[in-house]
Amino acid sequence: MISMQSKPRASHSRYVLTPWSAQGALDMPTIERAEGCYLYDTTGKRYLDLSAGLVAVNLGHGHPTVVRAIAQQAAKLCYAAPSFFNDTRAAVAEELVRLSPWREGGRVFFTTGGGEANEDAMKMSRMVSGRHKILAAYRSFHGSAPGAGTLSGENRRWPNEPGIPGVVHFFAPFPYRSPFFTDDPAEENRRALDHLESVLVYEDPSRVAALIIEPVVGSNGVIVYPQGYLEGVRELCSRHGILLIFDEVMTGFGRTGAVFASTRFGVTPDLITFAKGCTSAYLPLGGVIVRENVASYFDEHVLGCGHTYSGHPLAMAAAQGALQAYREDGLYERALTIEGWMKELLGSLREQSPLVGDTRGIGAFFAVELVRDRSTREPLVAWQGQTQGQMPALLRALRERGVYVFGRYNVMLVTPPLTIARDELASGIGAIADVLRGVQVS
Numbered sequence: 001m002i003s004m005q006s007k008p009r010a011s012h013s014r015y016v017l018t019p020w021s022a023q024g025a026l027d028m029p030t031i032e033r034a035e036g037c038y039l040y041d042t043t044g045k046r047y048l049d050l051s052a053g054l055v056a057v058n059l060g061h062g063h064p065t066v067v068r069a070i071a072q073q074a075a076k077l078c079y080a081a082p083s084f085f086n087d088t089r090a091a092v093a094e095e096l097v098r099l100s101p102w103r104e105g106g107r108v109f110f111t112t113g114g115g116e117a118n119e120d121a122m123k124m125s126r127m128v129s130g131r132h133k134i135l136a137a138y139r140s141f142h143g144s145a146p147g148a149g150t151l152s153g154e155n156r157r158w159p160n161e162p163g164i165p166g167v168v169h170f171f172a173p174f175p176y177r178s179p180f181f182t183d184d185p186a187e188e189n190r191r192a193l194d195h196l197e198s199v200l201v202y203e204d205p206s207r208v209a210a211l212i213i214e215p216v217v218g219s220n221g222v223i224v225y226p227q228g229y230l231e232g233v234r235e236l237c238s239r240h241g242i243l244l245i246f247d248e249v250m251t252g253f254g255r256t257g258a259v260f261a262s263t264r265f266g267v268t269p270d271l272i273t274f275a276k277g278c279t280s281a282y283l284p285l286g287g288v289i290v291r292e293n294v295a296s297y298f299d300e301h302v303l304g305c306g307h308t309y310s311g312h313p314l315a316m317a318a319a320q321g322a323l324q325a326y327r328e329d330g331l332y333e334r335a336l337t338i339e340g341w342m343k344e345l346l347g348s349l350r351e352q353s354p355l356v357g358d359t360r361g362i363g364a365f366f367a368v369e370l371v372r373d374r375s376t377r378e379p380l381v382a383w384q385g386q387t388q389g390q391m392p393a394l395l396r397a398l399r400e401r402g403v404y405v406f407g408r409y410n411v412m413l414v415t416p417p418l419t420i421a422r423d424e425l426a427s428g429i430g431a432i433a434d435v436l437r438g439v440q441v442s
């Protein structure tokens, strides 16, 4: 007999294709509702959302200001073609420009998500510069569709190959596993910038339209670049007339302790792509904030980008509500407080478990990197390997303890809603410690 619980689960597996997964092995709870930092499944079991979904639900779940804004908009206008003017769209764009790092201002192009935003940022850079090459880092993720997928510097690019022409990858710093054979962050920076300069020489900088980079690497392990690296990249781009795109899809909207990582680091790109936290993921929305001197190119030239859902009224209402909630609840800077708790609690996790090779991050954006052996730093699961090794079992054990964590290969992302309390964070990290105690390394 099929119980009330198992029927929807069975039909989910039967009819839904789940992203980035071999479908046969899926075993996830059926989520029915969510509130604050918690998700609830159909059995009533509660899960602490220690990764804010996919590093997106920055306001926590069910924030009333956003829910109300969506409901009110739904009653008024659910859709108008993007060619129409719309007051909510104008208000959201104006606020995003005011939050951007540019004194001279800018303009916003709206998309449905982060990958699409990166595709459009790349197209805009090509149109404005008349050049075609785009530089992107290895160990990066910029989206799934062929353009953004080709920009991605990791194995989620491979299904797109041969990909789109003109994308060239370079290595960026990674202090814990230096691609530049040094333990000294200053030396790492110097060698990384020398490497980038060499790549430019071999590619001809006058053919390079843009360089795209996550100001803090996200799903590839929360890598905070040593101080000076992003400044050096900015200088190289300026010197060669290359547009600098910051992919702030994960880092935006308070994740690093400022509205954008760009503001936290004081490094100013030419285009910022965003998504996720813009609506706290309540509705799909992304976009490109374009510095005025770049955007004004399109006053006389056709902007060759467009989507049926660009500036969708419901997504605009969700963004307007979310921006209001960040402001009223003081959440853009709250990650600075969370950063202190993270350092203390993850430091103690590292002391408790020899499997924890590194903990690193900024704001409310941290990673736990698991190793077989601290001295050799051999990863617990081979990065970019054919399987996720022990990670699915570890994540399942965490869910059994009522904690949801997003993890890939040997890295877990500790990136909670910005509303999390210290004791909630401590209990989530405590569950990670418990689960790691049960791991046998062969």
Ligand SMILES: Cc1ncc(COP(=O)(O)O)c(C=O)c1O
Pocket: 054, 112, 113, 114, 115, 116, 118, 141, 142, 143, 144, 214, 218, 219, 247, 248, 249, 250, 275, 276, 286
């Ligand atoms: C840095 C970064 N860029 C782009 C994307 C793609 O965004 P989306 O899934 O909304 O297309 C992601 C998704 O995780 C991301 O982390």
